[in-house]
Each structure stands twice: as structure tokens, then as C-alpha cells.
Amino acid sequence: MAKRILLVDDEPNILLSLQFLMKRAGYEVDTASDGEMALQRVAAVPPDLVLLDINMPRLNGYDVCEQIRNNPAWHSTRIILLTAKGREVEKEKGLALGADDYITKPFSNQELIDKVAALMATLE
Structure with a gap:
């Protein structure tokens, strides 16, 4: 059975390209265009991995990450923050809130695929 990924970004073009790539x-x-929709999708059908933007309407990626990590039912869900926020303090915050990895935009498609594959391998 194929592993499930939830892509969360408020930019439709980014969602479309990530969807094609994955x-x-x-x-x-599966996709979500804001943080609240992301949590609804996780609750409905928990994904194996979430690719999560930080800057989004209604609920930002940090909050979504924290809520996923605080729910024991979603403990095994892997999270990669995929964002334009590249400062070290932002990366440290994301990792401290429970993200498994942090990738800044722009990113290499191959780098992203490799990091997703590496985290998916930890689920087997």
C-alpha cells in the first residue's frame, strides 16, 4: 500500500507542483490550503507524512505542527516544514515544536524526494 502524504500550502501553484512531484x-x-483544513484532513485520514508551509491563513504551520505532535493518535506522523522562512531561529522553533525536518524554499526537487523517502523509511 502506498504511503500517504498531506501537502499543506496556501499557494495553489506550489500545491499543484508538489502534488505532481509526490x-x-x-x-x-491529499492537499489542504490552510492550517485548519490540514488538521481536519489529518483527523479524517491520518497521513504518514505532512509537508507543511508555515505562513498560512487561519492557522499557521507552527501551530499545526504543535497540534499534531500533541495528539498521541498522530504520534507516528512525520512532519517536514517546507517554507520560505530560512532564518536559523525559525528552523530551531520548527524543530523544537516537533517537526522531523525543515526545508527552505526554493528547494531542489531531488532533495525533497530524498528527505521524504528517508522519513517514510523510518515508518517501516
Whole structure:
């Protein structure tokens, strides 16, 4: 069975390109365009991994990350923060809130695929 990824970003073009990339890599993909929708999707069908933007309306990525980590039912869900926020303090905050990895935009498609594959391998 294919691993499931939830892509969360408020930019439709980014969601579309990530969706194409992750489907091509063999993953089942769901999308959300804001933090509240992301938590609804996680609650409905918990993904194996969440690719999560930080700057979003309604609920930012830091808050979503924290809420996923605070729910024992979602303990095994992997989280990669994928954001334009590249300062070290922002990265440290994301990792402290429970993100498994932090990638800044722009990013290499191959780097992203490799990091997703590495985290998915920890679930097997």
C-alpha cells in the first residue's frame, strides 16, 4: 500500500507542483490550503507524512505542527516544514515544536524526494 502524504500550502501553484512531484514518486497525496483544513484532513485520514508551509491563513504551520505532535493518535506522523522562512531561529522553533525536518524554499526537487523517502523509511 502506498504511503500517504498531506501537502499543506496556501499557494495553489506550489500545491499543484508538489502534488505532481509526490504522485510521480509513488505516494498517495491529499492537499489542504490552510492550517485548519490540514488538521481536519489529518483527523479524517491520518497521513504518514505532512509537508507543511508555515505562513498560512487561519492557522499557521507552527501551530499545526504543535497540534499534531500533541495528539498521541498522530504520534507516528512525520512532519517536514517546507517554507520560505530560512532564518536559523525559525528552523530551531520548527524543530523544537516537533517537526522531523525543515526545508527552505526554493528547494531542489531531488532533495525533497530524498528527505521524504528517508522519513517514510523510518515508518517501516
